[in-house]
Amino acid sequence: MLSRRTLVLSGVTAAAAGAAAYGFWPRLGRYQEEVARQRQLLSADPTLEALIGLATLAANGHNTQPWRFRLNQAGVEILPDFSRRTAVVDPDDHHLYVSLGCASENLVIAAEAAGRAAALQIQGGPEPRIDIALRPGPARETSLYQAIPLRQSTRSVFDGRPVSSEDIELLRIAAEEEGVAVLFFSDESDLEAILEFVVEGNSAQMDDPAFIAELRDWLRFSPNHALESGDGLFSACSGNPVVPQWIGGAMFDAFFTKASENDKYRDQVRSSAGVAVFVGDRADPEHWIKVGRSFQRFALQATALGIRNAHLNMPIEVPAIRPQFADWLGMPDSRPDLIIRFGRAPALPMSLRRPVSEILV
Numbered sequence: 001m002l003s004r005r006t007l008v009l010s011g012v013t014a015a016a017a018g019a020a021a022y023g024f025w026p027r028l029g030r031y032q033e034e035v036a037r038q039r040q041l042l043s044a045d046p047t048l049e050a051l052i053g054l055a056t057l058a059a060n061g062h063n064t065q066p067w068r069f070r071l072n073q074a075g076v077e078i079l080p081d082f083s084r085r086t087a088v089v090d091p092d093d094h095h096l097y098v099s100l101g102c103a104s105e106n107l108v109i110a111a112e113a114a115g116r117a118a119a120l121q122i123q124g125g126p127e128p129r130i131d132i133a134l135r136p137g138p139a140r141e142t143s144l145y146q147a148i149p150l151r152q153s154t155r156s157v158f159d160g161r162p163v164s165s166e167d168i169e170l171l172r173i174a175a176e177e178e179g180v181a182v183l184f185f186s187d188e189s190d191l192e193a194i195l196e197f198v199v200e201g202n203s204a205q206m207d208d209p210a211f212i213a214e215l216r217d218w219l220r221f222s223p224n225h226a227l228e229s230g231d232g233l234f235s236a237c238s239g240n241p242v243v244p245q246w247i248g249g250a251m252f253d254a255f256f257t258k259a260s261e262n263d264k265y266r267d268q269v270r271s272s273a274g275v276a277v278f279v280g281d282r283a284d285p286e287h288w289i290k291v292g293r294s295f296q297r298f299a300l301q302a303t304a305l306g307i308r309n310a311h312l313n314m315p316i317e318v319p320a321i322r323p324q325f326a327d328w329l330g331m332p333d334s335r336p337d338l339i340i341r342f343g344r345a346p347a348l349p350m351s352l353r354r355p356v357s358e359i360l361v
């Protein structure tokens with residue numbers, strides 16, 4: 001009879017062989033074609049659907065794309081799609097509303113490029129939504145607009161080079177939003193202190209089977225699976241090998257460990273130029289949307305400057321650690337919203353989105 005150890009080893013060997021046979025990022029052809037098709041700037045006289053397409057290229061938690069869009073006489077409404085919530089990592093829909101804020105910012109910037117002035121209003125109530133009224137205005141193709149198709153979350157080790165204080169000032173200006181504070185850290189001692197919170201948060205998440213199961217559900221190991229769903233976290237976008245879905249699952253179960261993940265985050269933080277922390281004045285959907293708008297502009301400005309960014313949200317996702325992190329920030333009464341590292345690195349493959357026709361109501 002095979003021992004458990006032999007079984008595990010043979011599973012891993014099969015997975016490794018599969019990965020080798022498949023190559024590291026092979027057969028991305030059709031995947032890359034679809035990425036290129038989705039990631040285009042507007043053509044002349046664009047439709048509202050084309051603006052919505054650019055809105056969906058925004059950052060969003062686990063790439064669940066938790067939004068719906070409705071056209072009305074004045075413009076566009078962005079609504080939450082609770083069927084795409086991530087109940088374990090985001091039980092109060094914080095990330096969901098931040099994601100809506102990110103998409104709304106892309107839409108406003110794209111509308112401006114198309115010669116439409118956008119007036120954005122956050123509607124409260126039991127299902128908060130974002131109303132964007134559009135009317136003719138001067139066309140402005142800003143560098144943030146140009147960056148929309150190029151922005152990505154880059155989950156690789158960065159090259160360790162610093163970012164100049166001039167560039168940090170541009171990031172700070174881009175992220176300015178009433179009701180949101182953005183704190184920048186680049187001293188080694190601060191980054192090490194943040195890393196400790198990250199390791200503590202990651203360790204808690206890795207010990208939580210529900211967190212792992214939810215994450216695994218959104219992982220896409222093969223280009224075909226990523227293309228079929230048009231959502232989720234595709235391996236190549238995190239710098240991981242591309243393999244058939246079943247092998248990917250086995251590799252994930254074998255290699256995704258607390259120790260390896262913590263080592264990865266140590267390398268990632270220590271190779272970053274700095275960390276930006278976003279903190280809304282209040283912990284409610286209105287402020288989470290504002291945080292999303294602020295973060296999306298930060299990420300677009302970073303992209304325009306050739307600066308990469310990636311999330312390190314574990315200390316704010318684990319409820320037991322979040323207040324300690326707020327204390328460390330010197331903001332004990334606040335709920336910190338996002339922790340973002342930045343620096344320089346080559347691009348990774350871009351993520352996919354679902355077609356606009358699927359998200360229009």
Ligand SMILES: Cc1cc2nc3c(=O)[nH]c(=O)nc-3n(C[C@H](O)[C@H](O)[C@H](O)COP(=O)(O)O)c2cc1C
Binds near residue numbers: 060094095102312350
């Ligand atoms: C509110 C929010 C929370 C996120 N949390 C994480 C995170 O904890 N770890 C991570 O690697 N990426 C995180 N992301 C990044 C998303 O996974 C990413 O935006 C999504 O997969 C789409 O990929 P893209 O940003 O490259 O377009 C987060 C994004 C948002 C908006």
